[in-house]
Amino acid sequence: MTTHAVNDTSVLLGRSIKHVTRSLDTIITVTIMPIAFLLLFRYVFGGAIQAGTDNYVNYLMPGILLIAIASGVSYTGFRLFNDMRNGIFERFNSMPIARSSVLWGHVLTSLVSNGISAVVIVGTGLIIGFRSSAGVLAWLAVTGILALFTLALTWLAVLAGLTASTPDGASAFSYPLVFLPFVSSAFVPTATMPGPVRAFAENQPVTSIVDSIRALLDRQPVGGDIWIALAWCAGVCVVAYALALIAYRRRIS
Amino acid sequence: MEHAIEVRALRKSYGKLEVLKGVDLEVERGSIVALLGSNGAGKTTVVRILGTLLKPDAGTASVNGFDVVAEPARVRASISLTGQFAAVDEILTGRENLVLIAKLRRVPKPQAVAVGLLARFGLTDAGGRPVSTYSGGMRRRLDIAMSLIGDPPVIFLDEPTTGLDPEARLDVWKVIQELAGGGTTVLLTTQYLDEAEKLADRIAILHEGTIIVSGTLAELRGLLPPAKVEYVERQPTLEEIFLATVGRKESR
Numbered sequence: 001m002t003t004h005a006v007n008d009t010s011v012l013l014g015r016s017i018k019h020v021t022r023s024l025d026t027i028i029t030v031t032i033m034p035i036a037f038l039l040l041f042r043y044v045f046g047g048a049i050q051a052g053t054d055n056y057v058n059y060l061m062p063g064i065l066l067i068a069i070a071s072g073v074s075y076t077g078f079r080l081f082n083d084m085r086n087g088i089f090e091r092f093n094s095m096p097i098a099r100s101s102v103l104w105g106h107v108l109t110s111l112v113s114n115g116i117s118a119v120v121i122v123g124t125g126l127i128i129g130f131r132s133s134a135g136v137l138a139w140l141a142v143t144g145i146l147a148l149f150t151l152a153l154t155w156l157a158v159l160a161g162l163t164a165s166t167p168d169g170a171s172a173f174s175y176p177l178v179f180l181p182f183v184s185s186a187f188v189p190t191a192t193m194p195g196p197v198r199a200f201a202e203n204q205p206v207t208s209i210v211d212s213i214r215a216l217l218d219r220q221p222v223g224g225d226i227w228i229a230l231a232w233c234a235g236v237c238v239v240a241y242a243l244a245l246i247a248y249r250r251r252i253s
Numbered sequence: 254m255e256h257a258i259e260v261r262a263l264r265k266s267y268g269k270l271e272v273l274k275g276v277d278l279e280v281e282r283g284s285i286v287a288l289l290g291s292n293g294a295g296k297t298t299v300v301r302i303l304g305t306l307l308k309p310d311a312g313t314a315s316v317n318g319f320d321v322v323a324e325p326a327r328v329r330a331s332i333s334l335t336g337q338f339a340a341v342d343e344i345l346t347g348r349e350n351l352v353l354i355a356k357l358r359r360v361p362k363p364q365a366v367a368v369g370l371l372a373r374f375g376l377t378d379a380g381g382r383p384v385s386t387y388s389g390g391m392r393r394r395l396d397i398a399m400s401l402i403g404d405p406p407v408i409f410l411d412e413p414t415t416g417l418d419p420e421a422r423l424d425v426w427k428v429i430q431e432l433a434g435g436g437t438t439v440l441l442t443t444q445y446l447d448e449a450e451k452l453a454d455r456i457a458i459l460h461e462g463t464i465i466v467s468g469t470l471a472e473l474r475g476l477l478p479p480a481k482v483e484y485v486e487r488q489p490t491l492e493e494i495f496l497a498t499v500g501r502k503e504s505r
């Protein structure tokens with residue numbers, strides 16, 4: 001049964017990757033939008049922002065990556081919703097395949113496509129002055145945090161896709177997620193924000209994630225932030241996964 | 254020997270709407286059974302329960318000897334289901350759709366299977382095009398082709414020829430007859446009574462939640478008063494039997 005699950009998941013992963021590569025607009029929004037933000041903050045707002053750093057692109061990079069992921073996962077909800085609407089979901093569910101593979105195919109696609117857009121964004125960053133002195137281990141840690149963040153948001157997207165009643169509903173859940181980095185330490189230090197906003201910014205997950213990634217990339221000590229970041233990601237991931245499975249069972253019985 | 258499909262006292266409601274109120278149905282191995290019924294009679298509901306997509310409220314149903322509630326995985330390994338609306342991947346090409354199903358069913362040589370089926374369903378030229386460019390009839394043919402992969406012993410076809418042109422319809426009929434000839438059990442629903450008349454070994458009529466009559470065409474004819482003496486004596490058509498048993502007046 002487990003070998004079936006691996007075979008079925010990889011076949012469905014291949015299918016869903018084709019969906020990604022064949023819809024140019026998704027590729028464009030997933031990479032172009034964050035790159036536009038990167039350029040905007042670097043060349044337009046950056047000059048006026050006192051981030052206390054001599055390389056503002058370095059400062060921006062973690063937040064830009066999180067924005068890219070938050071907008072990228074919404075397509076997972078959208079694709080899943082479409083599968084349910086056009087009947088292919090039911091075809092899969094009446095076939096002798098591992099049932100979990102129907103969801104995992106989409107989830108792994110999200111990891112792959114968000115991984116690719118992250119690489120493209122970092123590449124663009126390098127062109128406009130992003131530099132990191134981090135070693136292999138620190139890069140691995142950054143990759144791990146981003147992957148866990150992607151996984152957590154992807155399961156949220158799966159939940160949205162399974163429970164939405166319109167295609168817009170299936171992707172709209174990500175709008176607030178895309179917005180979260182703006183009220184965090186991603187673009188400006190939280191110390192400049194007024195009291196309540198600052199309290200929110202300092203205690204929401206994006207700040208701890210951004211701070212840990214920034215520290216790792218800058219070869220600074222990460223401190224306790226990384227544990228808070230990991231706890232947020234793992235917590236959201238577990239809860240969203242459990243809720244998505246419940247929604248999936250409801251949907252298929 | 255047990256039947257390929259056995260349904261006993263099957264009940265299903267959607268909220269307050271009682272759709273199936275005790276359906277009994279048996280389908281012999283290797284036979285073609287047509288399930289008839291007006292719009293909303295519950296044909297699709299029966300098919301979805303047999304295909305493990307929906308759980309019954311009461312009663313039992315088994316397919317290929319396996320209970321649909323207790324052993325859904327074994328049932329799924331024994332069937333393929335072509336739903337009422339084509340379930341194909343719009344973004345993939347016709348060939349890729351077939352290869353996808355062949356890989357999921359783990360049949361050897363998925364590419365060769367796909368090429369063969371494209372030819373069999375007159376889709377060879379369109380095989381490399383995304384399905385989003387297909388006509389309704391082409392989609393339907395692809396949909397049915399996808400259901401044949403892996404030679405499952407029991408096939409459900411929910412209105413397989415709706416929307417097909419006469420030629421494509423005849424092609425699908427031929428495929429269904431070949432399947433039954435090869436020992437596959439086919440349960441199909443249809444709105445076309447001539448289709449049931451031509452294809453089915455037995456016919457079951459679902460009306461107001463139960464199977465009100467079932468049998469061979471000859472048996473069903475026997476239920477009606479003997480053919481009226483007209484200028485030319487003729488057998489009642491299935492359409493007449495259908496309309497008489499569901500208690501509707503013929504409009505003409």
Ligand SMILES: Nc1ncnc2c1ncn2[C@@H]1O[C@H](COP(=O)(O)OP(=O)(O)OP(=O)(O)O)[C@@H](O)[C@H]1O
Nearest residue numbers: 267270272290291292293294295296297298299337
């Ligand atoms: N998911 C659902 N929720 C609520 N009601 C439903 C649902 N599915 C079907 N029904 C209702 O159950 C009844 C039977 O539907 P079903 O689709 O089984 O009929 P059918 O015989 O296949 O009809 P048709 O010939 O139009 O395809 C209909 O009245 C339909 O409105």
Ligand SMILES: [Mg+2]
Nearest residue numbers: 296297337411
């Ligand atoms: Mg129907």
